[in-house]
Amino acid sequence: MSAPQPPAAGTPVQVKLVLLGQAAVGKSSLVLRFVRNEFQENREPTIGAAFLTQKCKVDDKIVKFEIWDTAGQERFHSLAPMYYRNALAAIVVYDVTSAQSFDKAKSWVKELQLQGSPNVVIALAGNKIDIIKSEGEGAREVPADEAQAYANEAGLLFFETSAKDGTGVEAIFNDIAKKIPFEQILAKANAPRQGVNLHEAQPTPPQNCAC
Amino acid sequence: MDRSRVASVELQDSNPVAAATDTSTWLHHGLKKRRATFTTRKPVSVWIGTWNVGGAIPSAPLDHWVLGRSLAHRSKSKRPPLSVSTSLSASGASPGSDDSPDTTNLHDAGLTSPLVANGPPRLELAHLLDGSESVTSFESLLSSASSLDFSVATSDDLRRDSLASTVSTVSSVTAAKPPLPPRPPAPPAEILAFGFQEVDVSTDVYFAHDPATILDLKAKIIDGLGPHLEKQYALVSIKQLAGMIVAVLAHESVVPYITEVESGYVGCGIMGVLGNKGAVAIRFKVFDTRICLVNSHLAADQNQAERRDSDFHEICRRLVFKREDGSSCQTNDLPLLFLSRTMVFWFGDLNYRLESTYNDVLAGIKASRVPHLLQRDQLGHSIRTGRAFAGFQEAPITFHPTYKFDPGTNRYDTSEKQRTPAWCDRILWRHPTLNVTPVKYRSHMRYGDSDHKPVSAILTVETEVIDQDKYALAVKEVLREHDKWENEFIPEASVSEQLIDLGEVKVLKPVVRTVELRNTGKIPVSWFFASARPTPTEDDADQWMWTEPSKGYLEPGERQSITIRILVSPVAARNLNHAGSALNDILILRLEHGRDFFISVEGRWLKTCLAQSLQSLCDTGGAVRVDAEPQNGTSSEEPRHSVPQELQVLSKFILAHAMDVPARELWGNNGEEAGDEAMLETVLDSLDTGAPLDEARLAGTAGARSVARVMLLMFEYLEVPVIPDQDQEMFVASAEGSPMLEAVAHLPVVHRATLLHLLELCESLIDKQGPDTLAVLAEVFGPLVMRVPLPSGLATSGSISSVAGLNTATPMTSPSKEMKRYRTKIQARQLAFARLVQTLQNS
Numbered sequence A: 001m002s003a004p005q006p007p008a009a010g011t012p013v014q015v016k017l018v019l020l021g022q023a024a025v026g027k028s029s030l031v032l033r034f035v036r037n038e039f040q041e042n043r044e045p046t047i048g049a050a051f052l053t054q055k056c057k058v059d060d061k062i063v064k065f066e067i068w069d070t071a072g073q074e075r076f077h078s079l080a081p082m083y084y085r086n087a088l089a090a091i092v093v094y095d096v097t098s099a100q101s102f103d104k105a106k107s108w109v110k111e112l113q114l115q116g117s118p119n120v121v122i123a124l125a126g127n128k129i130d131i132i133k134s135e136g137e138g139a140r141e142v143p144a145d146e147a148q149a150y151a152n153e154a155g156l157l158f159f160e161t162s163a164k165d166g167t168g169v170e171a172i173f174n175d176i177a178k179k180i181p182f183e184q185i186l187a188k189a190n191a192p193r194q195g196v197n198l199h200e201a202q203p204t205p206p207q208n209c210a211c
Numbered sequence B: 001m002d003r004s005r006v007a008s009v010e011l012q013d014s015n016p017v018a019a020a021t022d023t024s025t026w027l028h029h030g031l032k033k034r035r036a037t038f039t040t041r042k043p044v045s046v047w048i049g050t051w052n053v054g055g056a057i058p059s060a061p062l063d064h065w066v067l068g069r070s071l072a073h074r075s076k077s078k079r080p081p082l083s084v085s086t087s088l089s090a091s092g093a094s095p096g097s098d099d100s101p102d103t104t105n106l107h108d109a110g111l112t113s114p115l116v117a118n119g120p121p122r123l124e125l126a127h128l129l130d131g132s133e134s135v136t137s138f139e140s141l142l143s144s145a146s147s148l149d150f151s152v153a154t155s156d157d158l159r160r161d162s163l164a165s166t167v168s169t170v171s172s173v174t175a176a177k178p179p180l181p182p183r184p185p186a187p188p189a190e191i192l193a194f195g196f197q198e199v200d201v202s203t204d205v206y207f208a209h210d211p212a213t214i215l216d217l218k219a220k221i222i223d224g225l226g227p228h229l230e231k232q233y234a235l236v237s238i239k240q241l242a243g244m245i246v247a248v249l250a251h252e253s254v255v256p257y258i259t260e261v262e263s264g265y266v267g268c269g270i271m272g273v274l275g276n277k278g279a280v281a282i283r284f285k286v287f288d289t290r291i292c293l294v295n296s297h298l299a300a301d302q303n304q305a306e307r308r309d310s311d312f313h314e315i316c317r318r319l320v321f322k323r324e325d326g327s328s329c330q331t332n333d334l335p336l337l338f339l340s341r342t343m344v345f346w347f348g349d350l351n352y353r354l355e356s357t358y359n360d361v362l363a364g365i366k367a368s369r370v371p372h373l374l375q376r377d378q379l380g381h382s383i384r385t386g387r388a389f390a391g392f393q394e395a396p397i398t399f400h401p402t403y404k405f406d407p408g409t410n411r412y413d414t415s416e417k418q419r420t421p422a423w424c425d426r427i428l429w430r431h432p433t434l435n436v437t438p439v440k441y442r443s444h445m446r447y448g449d450s451d452h453k454p455v456s457a458i459l460t461v462e463t464e465v466i467d468q469d470k471y472a473l474a475v476k477e478v479l480r481e482h483d484k485w486e487n488e489f490i491p492e493a494s495v496s497e498q499l500i501d502l503g504e505v506k507v508l509k510p511v512v513r514t515v516e517l518r519n520t521g522k523i524p525v526s527w528f529f530a531s532a533r534p535t536p537t538e539d540d541a542d543q544w545m546w547t548e549p550s551k552g553y554l555e556p557g558e559r560q561s562i563t564i565r566i567l568v569s570p571v572a573a574r575n576l577n578h579a580g581s582a583l584n585d586i587l588i589l590r591l592e593h594g595r596d597f598f599i600s601v602e603g604r605w606l607k608t609c610l611a612q613s614l615q616s617l618c619d620t621g622g623a624v625r626v627d628a629e630p631q632n633g634t635s636s637e638e639p640r641h642s643v644p645q646e647l648q649v650l651s652k653f654i655l656a657h658a659m660d661v662p663a664r665e666l667w668g669n670n671g672e673e674a675g676d677e678a679m680l681e682t683v684l685d686s687l688d689t690g691a692p693l694d695e696a697r698l699a700g701t702a703g704a705r706s707v708a709r710v711m712l713l714m715f716e717y718l719e720v721p722v723i724p725d726q727d728q729e730m731f732v733a734s735a736e737g738s739p740m741l742e743a744v745a746h747l748p749v750v751h752r753a754t755l756l757h758l759l760e761l762c763e764s765l766i767d768k769q770g771p772d773t774l775a776v777l778a779e780v781f782g783p784l785v786m787r788v789p790l791p792s793g794l795a796t797s798g799s800i801s802s803v804a805g806l807n808t809a810t811p812m813t814s815p816s817k818e819m820k821r822y823r824t825k826i827q828a829r830q831l832a833f834a835r836l837v838q839t840l841q842n843s
Ligand SMILES: Nc1nc2c(ncn2[C@@H]2O[C@H](COP(=O)(O)OP(=O)(O)OP(=O)(O)O)[C@@H](O)[C@H]2O)c(=O)[nH]1
Pocket: A021, A022, A023, A024, A025, A026, A027, A028, A029, A030, A040, A041, A042, A043, A044, A045, A046, A047, A070, A071, A072, A073, A127, A128, A129, A130, A131, A161, A162, A163, A164, A165
């Protein structure tokens, strides 16, 4: 059937999403690009956790991401569980020009898989890919195929992104939205939902028949 | 600070702003505004017929009604023509006798235009003669969508039609032409909707759905389409409520675009619920427009117009739909019929009459003064006054009233009742934005089965087609707008400092800092410290930072100063002494439904001799802060001192400067009195840095008291009491003299030496101040040397934390058993200490 289902009836499915990764890899910048389509050259580090929301349409459903952008500085590491607990989705970010940030990303993935929600959808984002475009492969410290291989092995979505020029940013959120196990969420959320009343069975008071 | 506890503070999962302005409402309105950007319009032709068949399935074939022509395959014999002999004798109107079998072949044979689509027999003898059956033409059609590949008549056609209807009897002459081979009929429209009333008037079907009747009727409809067209149509749905039946067929060209077929019915006849009156309806989507077809039979009788109006409202109110496949309809909120974008067609025997008399109406009919008669139409009146069918439209009526005929004739009611003729049978529609263009609206006089004549309309209906890509784009745009709005209304604030450097931090030395929180957002902010401890309990004794207030509320633009107080109690110092020199913690300041701020609090911890162990104090040898070189003497080695140097310094000071201060004043009340904080700090600093006590500063009673207090603190917070827990019962049980000495000999060396050192000091004080002093000293030192843990649930009363003015919880219950036992233990220790002093005095 060609007739589409308008999502007008769509109340969004809320999905908590957390961004993790070493300091200065561009977590806040990715969120800023996704939510406001903006970029700032010299952003201050996040000291705390920023909260924003953004919606995506997936088929006939609307996903509302509740995004928690965390602080990457090591001294705040111990506070991270507060943010990734109950998160259905996570974006673990590294900087393609920093091998060290990739190692850190791997350790975040491990921690998430051990201590995060059981079915958390994790995406790995190799950010700042624009630098490779402008400065050449020499600037790269994390080969794409290596990261891809790791992502496959660990069961992650993988994207190379740039918060600066926007590469891959929409895609990463959209693909995460597609992988969210809606049925489970909705089943949980709507368990006691009422059926729709199809018949209105209230007869009106007797009236004289006019025929 | 305890991280695990901090982490247990739940993050809120949803934003209340989002809930308040829910996304679906926002989407609905946003898409409505943008509708033109993602929809195109597509005309669909709809044939609607309504017929009150008067009690039985009509015997005559339906071809004329549906196709506007007779099917060639029928033989004369199959079509019982109206009796030629009948006449409208009462009105004197022309008889319908010209609707003879011959005419059938005649117009099928060649008078039809190439655009047979609407295939009307252009020259129907009967209606041409008396004007009772005519084809409506409309100026509007000149501009109507003629792009449809079939079924929409061109304006030319219609002009010819209207022309035809004015052509006079000449047509009968043309009837003499020889028959030509029949051509297959063209489909009359893409969607065909049949509304029957009074198919069966027996009372036992007022509730029932009668499968046999439906089967018969289906066969009748199929027969009416003929073998050629039958194959091109599919039944969308057929629904029955007693005598009312609605059936919808769709042409193969639109079948794939028909979805969400639903149906419903309302009975509002006898008792207000039975199906002798009411409506049956079928609803479905064509492309992206929902079409609702309501076939209704409203209350009868000349003077029941109001009842008909109320039947209409009753049906609107009660009509709910059910999916054909049994699944529920999402749009099941009343009034269903008038979901704003639904294209509603409402037809049937609406039963509205003419406010006129039998004779006047007959005269009007005779004079073909249709517009004049229509002025007296009750339905028109109800629509104009808004009493019922508000917003509905109808094609102009150019045919004669379709009720009431003597069955089998074209003669208006000649019975005794002489019912006034009326346009009972009508076809209406309603949609706020999409256009419906009438192509034809006519009656079919040739059918004599009933006291009503069938009516039919062909309408060109605009439907919407949604472009999926553009639609997705619009959805995205609307969501973006909503996100922007939502994010703008997330609580926002700024904090003046996120890194607080405390500098050097010492035990019992308060530090106070402030940070300022300012609401920089657009909505009020509730904030709180996620790390704020719950109400003080025993295990909070190592807390060293407090925020005041720990939660609050700020209007946009408002500021609030938050005090951060640091005070390291000796208990807290114990952990810090072990941890090294770094003192840090992170406060989490949370905006409810918004972001978190981290406020790092950092300082350099200066070690203290309080809350150490005797062993480590002795091992250190010098002052705790001086011990830079890692000189951890191995445990086998003799400690450098057998009595901690700090204690020696303190007792030396007391022996030298405080012997005249009465013992009760010196030690009493645990030294708790305001005003000597600075001196206390001086004493501690001297001890911890190894500097000599500043005798000049500490001169006088206040100085002596500070020194004495530090000594008490040292004993109170020793990691292990001078007489360790496991040895205390032995002391409590030992009598004065040798048993006591034996117990003392039992203690570890540094503990034994320290105890003896203290006892010697006590002895000196008693010597100096008299034997009464013993009681005072025993009272103070007994429970310190042999520390007893407080009963659970009680905060330390009279301990150092109350010196600091913190954790001053009072016993929550009146003296309990536990409390009594505690007191007994304290007394036993006081007595034991007295015996210890006496043993020493006597030895
Ligand atoms: N060239 C380039 N620079 C980027 C990109 N993303 C972020 N940056 C820059 O990298 C710096 C750090 O970015 P942030 O977004 O603050 O990094 P972060 O991961 O949020 O850092 P923390 O909040 O400290 O954890 C900023 O100066 C950004 O402008 C990118 O895709 N390309």
